[in-house]
Amino acid sequence: MTRRLGSVIAVRRLRLRGTRRPVIIRLGRPWRTGRDWLAPIEIRGLNGSQVHDVYGVDEIRALVLAFDVIRAKLDKSTPSLTGVGGPPGEIGLARFLPDLGSPELRQRIEQLIDREVERFVRKLERPRG
Numbered sequence: 001m002t003r004r005l006g007s008v009i010a011v012r013r014l015r016l017r018g019t020r021r022p023v024i025i026r027l028g029r030p031w032r033t034g035r036d037w038l039a040p041i042e043i044r045g046l047n048g049s050q051v052h053d054v055y056g057v058d059e060i061r062a063l064v065l066a067f068d069v070i071r072a073k074l075d076k077s078t079p080s081l082t083g084v085g086g087p088p089g090e091i092g093l094a095r096f097l098p099d100l101g102s103p104e105l106r107q108r109i110e111q112l113i114d115r116e117v118e119r120f121v122r123k124l125e126r127p128r129g
Helices: 059-077 103-125
Strands: 008-016 022-028 031-033 036-044 049-056
Touching (some): 049 059
Antiparallel strands (some): 008 022
16 A cells, blocks of 8 residues: 555546445556556545555556556445446446467457457447337
């Protein structure tokens, strides 16, 4: 855990479905800590307030990993969050593909995702009879 969140660069407000209980996610501006970068995150409203340190080799990697950590913490805590205008349970944080070390494997996974998205879009575009 970090001692401070620092300068906040982004906030997401959610709530527990069926309640007015807010869940607030705050993302701190990354800063250099030796050779790595730290992007602090704070999650309020699930189990009090928790600040977590997320490290990356540069600012962008720290931010990408911070979003992964936020998603994992929220998915683990409760599936009943809402508040971003989507369907219940949608928290509006995309999942990033992990760097698996193999460009070929990553390309195959990306192609699979592209095919599924295209299939979904075609289904939405079909005329309704």
